[in-house]
Amino acid sequence: MTRGGRLKLLRLTLRTKLLLVVLLCVGIPVVLMGSYLLDRNEEILSEKVRETLSNHLFRKSGQIDDWMWQRTREVTRWSASFVVFEGVEALTLKTGDVERAQRDLNEYLASILGHYQTYESLFVTDAHGRILASTRNEQWEDFATPLLARPEVAKAGVVSPLHRSAFLSRPTLLAMHAIQDRNDKNVGFLVERPDLRELLLLLNPAVGDPAPEFWLLDDSGRILLRTGQVPPNPGTEMLPVVKPVPPEEAGPMVEATLPTVGRVVYGVRRLAGPSGGYLAATVPARLAYRSLDEARLRMLIVGVFVLVVVLLITFFAARNLLRPVLRLSEGAQRLSRGETDVSLPVAGSDELADLTRTFNDMSAKMRDARQRLESLAITDELTQLYNRRHFGDTLEKEMRRSVRDDKSLSLLLLDLDQFKQFNDRWGHSEGDSELQRVATSVMKNIRSTDSAFRYGGEELTVLLPSCPKHQAQGVAEKIRAAVNVRPARQAATEKPFTTVSIGVATFPEDGQGARALIDAADAALYAAKARGRDRVVLAGDESAPASATGR
Numbered sequence: 001m002t003r004g005g006r007l008k009l010l011r012l013t014l015r016t017k018l019l020l021v022v023l024l025c026v027g028i029p030v031v032l033m034g035s036y037l038l039d040r041n042e043e044i045l046s047e048k049v050r051e052t053l054s055n056h057l058f059r060k061s062g063q064i065d066d067w068m069w070q071r072t073r074e075v076t077r078w079s080a081s082f083v084v085f086e087g088v089e090a091l092t093l094k095t096g097d098v099e100r101a102q103r104d105l106n107e108y109l110a111s112i113l114g115h116y117q118t119y120e121s122l123f124v125t126d127a128h129g130r131i132l133a134s135t136r137n138e139q140w141e142d143f144a145t146p147l148l149a150r151p152e153v154a155k156a157g158v159v160s161p162l163h164r165s166a167f168l169s170r171p172t173l174l175a176m177h178a179i180q181d182r183n184d185k186n187v188g189f190l191v192e193r194p195d196l197r198e199l200l201l202l203l204n205p206a207v208g209d210p211a212p213e214f215w216l217l218d219d220s221g222r223i224l225l226r227t228g229q230v231p232p233n234p235g236t237e238m239l240p241v242v243k244p245v246p247p248e249e250a251g252p253m254v255e256a257t258l259p260t261v262g263r264v265v266y267g268v269r270r271l272a273g274p275s276g277g278y279l280a281a282t283v284p285a286r287l288a289y290r291s292l293d294e295a296r297l298r299m300l301i302v303g304v305f306v307l308v309v310v311l312l313i314t315f316f317a318a319r320n321l322l323r324p325v326l327r328l329s330e331g332a333q334r335l336s337r338g339e340t341d342v343s344l345p346v347a348g349s350d351e352l353a354d355l356t357r358t359f360n361d362m363s364a365k366m367r368d369a370r371q372r373l374e375s376l377a378i379t380d381e382l383t384q385l386y387n388r389r390h391f392g393d394t395l396e397k398e399m400r401r402s403v404r405d406d407k408s409l410s411l412l413l414l415d416l417d418q419f420k421q422f423n424d425r426w427g428h429s430e431g432d433s434e435l436q437r438v439a440t441s442v443m444k445n446i447r448s449t450d451s452a453f454r455y456g457g458e459e460l461t462v463l464l465p466s467c468p469k470h471q472a473q474g475v476a477e478k479i480r481a482a483v484n485v486r487p488a489r490q491a492a493t494e495k496p497f498t499t500v501s502i503g504v505a506t507f508p509e510d511g512q513g514a515r516a517l518i519d520a521a522d523a524a525l526y527a528a529k530a531r532g533r534d535r536v537v538l539a540g541d542e543s544a545p546a547s548a549t550g551r
Contacts, residue, residue, distance in 0.1 A: 038299065042292055049265055049288045050253035053281055056212050057250065057269045061279045063202050064216070068273035071175040071194060072157035074116070079157075079177040079190035083108045088124060088179050088188040091132045105133040120172075120193045124179070127186055138193075139167040144174050152274070154178035154186060159275040162196075162216075162224040162234040171196065171234045173275075196230060203227050210287035215239055215280040217268075224277065241268050241280050255285060331359060341367060380454040382432055383439035391453040391461055395514050398465050399507055409507040410472030412462040413521035414442070414479070416498045417533040419458040434498055441482040446475065461521075469506040469538060476502040476536040484534070499534035501525055510539040 078084065087105030090096045109122045113135045123134030129145060131138050143163040152158050157177035165172040172193060179188040205211035205227055216225035217239060224234045231237065240258065244251035251268040258264055263285040271277050286293075331342045342363045346356045378390035386394070395411075402409040416422070416438060423431040435458065442452050446462055455461045462479075464472050483500045503525030511517035520539040528537040 038292070038296060041295055042289070045289060045292055049283065050267075053212055053253055053265060053267050053283060054250065057267050057279060057281045060202070060214055060281070061269045061271055064199075064279060065271055065273035067199065067202055068159050068175075068271075068275045071118075071159055071192060072177070072274050075175050075177040075190055075192050076157045078112060078122075079179050081108065084124060084179055084190060085181070085187075088126070088132060089181065092126050092187055102133060106135075109133060109135050118194055118198055120195050122193070123191050124188055125191060126188045129189075132188065141165055141167065141172070141174060144176070144191075147174075147176065148186075148189065153189070154180060154184075156274065159273070161218050161275065161277070162230075164233050171230045171232070175274075196225075199225065200230065210283050210290070212281040212283045215282065217241075217278040217280055219276055219278075221278065239280060241266055243268050243278055244270050258282070327356070331363070335363065335366065383435055383454050383460075385439050385443070385460065386451060386453040388453065388455055391455060391463075392514070394451055394453075394463060395517075398463055399514060399517075401465070402507055405466070407466045408468045408509075410464040410467045410469060410475075411505050411507070411517055411521045412464065412472065412476050412479070413455070413503040413505075413518070413525045414438075414460040414462070414500045415502075415525055415529070416458040417501055417529075419498060422496075422498055438483055438498070438500060441485075442479055445478045445482050450475075467506075469504060469509070472504050472506060473536060473538060476504050480534065480536055501528035501533045502536045503528060503539065504536060505539035 083104055087101045087108075090098055090101035091105070105124060109124070113119060113122055121135045121138055123138040124132045125140060126132055127148075129140040129148065131140060141160075141163070144160050147153060147158050147160055150158055153176060157175060160174045160176075162171055162173045164170065173196070175192040175194065176189045178186040179190055181187045199216075203214045203216065203225055205213060213227040215223060215227075218224055218235055221238055221241065221243060222235045223231055223237045223239050225231075242251050242254055249270050249272075253265060253267045255263070255265045258266070261282060261284075264282040265285055265288045266280055266282040268278050268280045271279055327344050331344050334342050343360050344356050346353050346360070378386055380387045398409050416434070419431065419434075422434065435454075439452070439454070439460065442460060442462060446452060446464070449465055450467075451463045453461045453463075462475075464475060467475070480500055480502055483498075486497055503521040503523065505511060505517050505521035505524060507517050510520035524537040524539045524541070527541075528535045531537070
């Protein structure tokens with residue numbers, strides 16, 4: 001090997017050594033600091049996950065207990081009704097007018113069910129569980145028979161555990177209270193069959209990241225309900241969790257692997273309501289510690305970035321060269337996030353400057369294209385008015401501004417009179433032209449602050465901010481008159497022109513919400529049609545004389 005070759009090899013070796021020195025000087029502190037930060041972050045995150053899960057359990061168990069207690073309070077109140085007592089006494093002892101007692105009892109139960117949508121059905125039984133009256137065809141559930149002997153049934157009422165009903169062929173539960181005679185003897189029972197969908201809604205995931213899944217368990221830890229579903233045979237499958245030891249209400253937060261669930265962080269809390277049992281909450285471990293994994297990835301990216309920057313500065317001193325590159329990268333990231341107002345400064349006349357100019361041109365074209373798309377998305381192609389979707393958004397925004405500024409907001413609802421007959425007689429092309437003519441007349445007779453929309457078919461709407469009803473009536477009359485203006489006819493066979501009927505409603509006096517305001521304007525429009533068309537009618541004046549002479 002020549003002396004020159006040995007020197008070249010030596011230079012490469014020194015460069016490699018220098019690279020290793022830089023890597024060690026920068027990499028070791030970064031790795032040690034990152035390891036410490038990740039360990040600390042894991043401790044804090046673990047504590048936060050357990051605290052959050054405990055709070056979710058506390059709130060959700062309180063909601064379920066309240067729901068169960070509400071069932072017992074209602075059945076207790078209804079069972080104390082004189083109609084119920086009198087009906088049960090007549091039907092069990094066969095005294096008095098039995099048929100009337102049966103009818104009164106059925107009507108009483110039906111009236112309750114009509115006001116309380118929480119229940120599938122209500123029924124009354126005698127002391128042995130025989131059905132005396134019900135809101136539908138019912139049958140006594142054998143699993144509820146042991147509950148009849150419990151002392152709570154005559155006091156606060158009881159709620160049965162969730163069981164699969166042989167009668168309904170699906171899971172159900174019952175809430176009941178004793179019906180007592182004058183001697184405090186149980187002569188029957190009033191029974192509720194709640195709709196489980198409301199209970200399922202209570203078990204929906206709580207708001208949070210990550211959102212826990214809830215499990216309703218019986219006293220033995222068997223699964224009765226879980227988030228989003230009812231098992232076909234409740235109470236048959238165990239959830240092997242650590243339950244709280246009395247007198248503790250809540251157990252420890254545990255990370256474990258559960259069958260059919262996988263690795264989770266879970267907690268269990270005892271239910272204090274009449275149903276008893278437990279409420280469990282689980283969060284997949286991968287979701288609970290997702291931010292930790294993200295932190296590891298970010299730490300790795302940051303570490304690599306630092307090493308790369310140090311190496312670049314050490315070997316190439318390319319700070320000025322990297323600055324425009326980094327700006328381009330940042331601009332591209334902003335574009336990827338949906339920002340279109342990206343314009344980068346151009347310095348110099350080299351290749352990077354050319355690239356920056358090309359990037360700015362591309363950003364401007366993307367911005368123009370997006371603006372065109374946004375305009376097309378809210379504009380009706382035929383009339384060039386705003387479309388119905390934009391009407392809904394604008395109406396909500398203007399109503400909020402009306403409330404904030406304490407000013408009126410008026411709505412005009414226009415409909416082309418006998419437009420179907422016009423289309424049938426002259427064809428849809430002429431109909432489209434007539435719609436365009438009316439839309440043009442509307443736009444020429446409203447303020448720049450007003451907005452006109454094609455509501456659907458031959459219906460148009462106009463929003464008039466800061467415009468009370470009497471002024472809106474004037475605008476409506478102006479539009480109606482403008483539509484009635486006829487150009488000089490050139491031939492006797494020239495097609496006729498349509499007229500418009502207009503309903504006027506004002507927020508907030510004619511409607512407190514968007515739907516109510518539209519309905520008020522629609523009712524006024526209907527009145528204008530009924531009076532002969534080609535006129536303006538104000539909301540609230542549907543029964544008053546017409547405001548214009550229509551044809």
